[in-house]
Amino acid sequence: MSSKVQACGIYARISSDDGSALGVARQIDDCTREAERRDWKLAEVFTDNDVSATKSKRRPEYERLLQAIETGGIDAVIVFDVDRLTRTPAELERFIDLADRHHIALASIGGEVDLATPQGRLTARIKGSVARHEVEQMSRRLKRKFQENAKEGKPHGVTPFGYRREHIIDDQGRNAGYREVIDPVQAEAVRELYRMVIAGQSLRSLAKYMTDRGFKTSRGNDFAGNVIGNMLRNPRYAGHRTHEKQIIGTGNWEPIVSQDTFDQAFAILTTPGRRHSRGLEARYLLSGIAICGREGCGGVLRPNVHKPRPDGKQRSSAYVCPRCMKLTRRMDPVDELVNDFMVAYLTKFNLRSTATDKPDALRSAQEARDAVLARMDTLADSFAVGEVTARQMARINEQLQVQLEAAERDIGRLQPNRILHGMTGPGAAAAWEATTIEHKRTIIRSLLKVTILPSGPGVKFADDQVLIEPLA
Numbered sequence: 001m002s003s004k005v006q007a008c009g010i011y012a013r014i015s016s017d018d019g020s021a022l023g024v025a026r027q028i029d030d031c032t033r034e035a036e037r038r039d040w041k042l043a044e045v046f047t048d049n050d051v052s053a054t055k056s057k058r059r060p061e062y063e064r065l066l067q068a069i070e071t072g073g074i075d076a077v078i079v080f081d082v083d084r085l086t087r088t089p090a091e092l093e094r095f096i097d098l099a100d101r102h103h104i105a106l107a108s109i110g111g112e113v114d115l116a117t118p119q120g121r122l123t124a125r126i127k128g129s130v131a132r133h134e135v136e137q138m139s140r141r142l143k144r145k146f147q148e149n150a151k152e153g154k155p156h157g158v159t160p161f162g163y164r165r166e167h168i169i170d171d172q173g174r175n176a177g178y179r180e181v182i183d184p185v186q187a188e189a190v191r192e193l194y195r196m197v198i199a200g201q202s203l204r205s206l207a208k209y210m211t212d213r214g215f216k217t218s219r220g221n222d223f224a225g226n227v228i229g230n231m232l233r234n235p236r237y238a239g240h241r242t243h244e245k246q247i248i249g250t251g252n253w254e255p256i257v258s259q260d261t262f263d264q265a266f267a268i269l270t271t272p273g274r275r276h277s278r279g280l281e282a283r284y285l286l287s288g289i290a291i292c293g294r295e296g297c298g299g300v301l302r303p304n305v306h307k308p309r310p311d312g313k314q315r316s317s318a319y320v321c322p323r324c325m326k327l328t329r330r331m332d333p334v335d336e337l338v339n340d341f342m343v344a345y346l347t348k349f350n351l352r353s354t355a356t357d358k359p360d361a362l363r364s365a366q367e368a369r370d371a372v373l374a375r376m377d378t379l380a381d382s383f384a385v386g387e388v389t390a391r392q393m394a395r396i397n398e399q400l401q402v403q404l405e406a407a408e409r410d411i412g413r414l415q416p417n418r419i420l421h422g423m424t425g426p427g428a429a430a431a432w433e434a435t436t437i438e439h440k441r442t443i444i445r446s447l448l449k450v451t452i453l454p455s456g457p458g459v460k461f462a463d464d465q466v467l468i469e470p471l472a
């Protein structure tokens with residue numbers, strides 16, 4: 001700049017792709033800071049609302065800006081990006097001509113295109129003639145908008161169950177967006193759902209819990225198990241802000257559950273195999289768990305349940321081997337035996353042995369996770385104030401995401417087993433009696449191998465026909 005800028009104009013525009021009044025406020029904010037940085041004296045701000053824009057639509061403030069340049073009212077223009085100022089390459093050329101004639105200094109935020117230099121103009125022209133540029137700029141604007149929301153901790157997308165939307169009214173009585181606040185009744189249900197998951201209950205029983213209490217999805221449907229599973233895997237319940245299913249920072253809303261609770265439930269919900277469960281409610285203690293003991297078979301036993309007969313006589317339910325089709329055993333005595341075994345086993349079970357044997361490793365994995373999250377927050381802030389570009393932001397975030405996933409995998413692996421909480425010691429018999437069949441099945445599955453041994457036809461049930469082996 002050869003001569004000092006005496007009167008600089010800021011031009012801001014919102015359009016349908018990023019449209020909100022806040023977008024303009026942010027543009028003006030950034031431009032004002034840029035004027036200060038360059039020591040340009042701010043004279044006037046021009047703002048067009050271009051939300052329903054077509055290319056032919058008039059922009060009154062833009063025309064006023066051109067007029068101000070013609071009459072010498074301003075000698076510099078700052079825009080957030082060149083695409084705010086001109087919408088077509090032809091418009092850009094006309095603006096550059098005008099700027100040349102009146103020796104106008106032009107600047108944009110972020111330094112990607114600085115029209116104050118010949119190189120900057122060339123860049124703007126080249127970019128303006130490339131269609132892809134539009135897409136890049138749009139994605140940059142959207143990212144900017146998104147970062148703006150992220151920085152202010154604004155919620156993004158549909159309000160999750162457990163929260164409700166509260167409108168924010170600014171000091172002039174205008175609607176200034178919304179924030180998400182905890183809905184106490186729904187939030188308590190969410191906490192209960194996490195407790196149920198950690199206690200080993202099935203998604204189906206979680207769905208029943210929600211339906212029994214009259215909760216509906218935002219579309220007014222009953223909650224299905226898989227919907228709840230997805231819901232509980234959402235890190236925003238632990239206060240994390242996500243974008244495209246990735247954690248990108250901390251939200252300004254209140255978490256409903258602690259990080260610790262979230263981690264435990266997440267580890268259970270993402271256990272391989274869980275997703276492939278048959279979705280049938282488990283009603284039998286050992287179906288899908290007990291194994292056929294016939295030599296060379298090893299089939300997983302299924303229930304064989306008979307409907308009541310018209311004569312009122314009831315054939316008893318049995319476990320059968322669907323693989324060799326040669327093993328059948330009445331359920332009741334087998335279940336009774338395993339129940340008795342579990343109560344005795346849990347009564348003298350030392351819970352300490354299920355705690356992680358690597359508490360230091362767990363703690364350092366949690367610290368690593370927290371450090372990555374903190375860096376993501378700092379990065380989002382740096383981007384919002386223009387210290388890093390969108391490209392740098394994306395690149396760094398990608399690396400951080402890899403580190404975050406690694407830390408979360410470690411945490412899941414090192415997490416102590418909470419499934420047995422409250423189930424061991426002198427109260428084991430009562431606790432076993434009181435808990436759900438899903439919980440019992442989860443415990444049996446994690447502690448025992450149950451094999452039903454073959455016996456000759458007509459042989460009466462005997463305890464030694466069931467082989468119960470504690471795992472590890």
Ligand SMILES: [Zn+2]
Binds near residue numbers: 298321324325
């Ligand atoms: Zn078999």
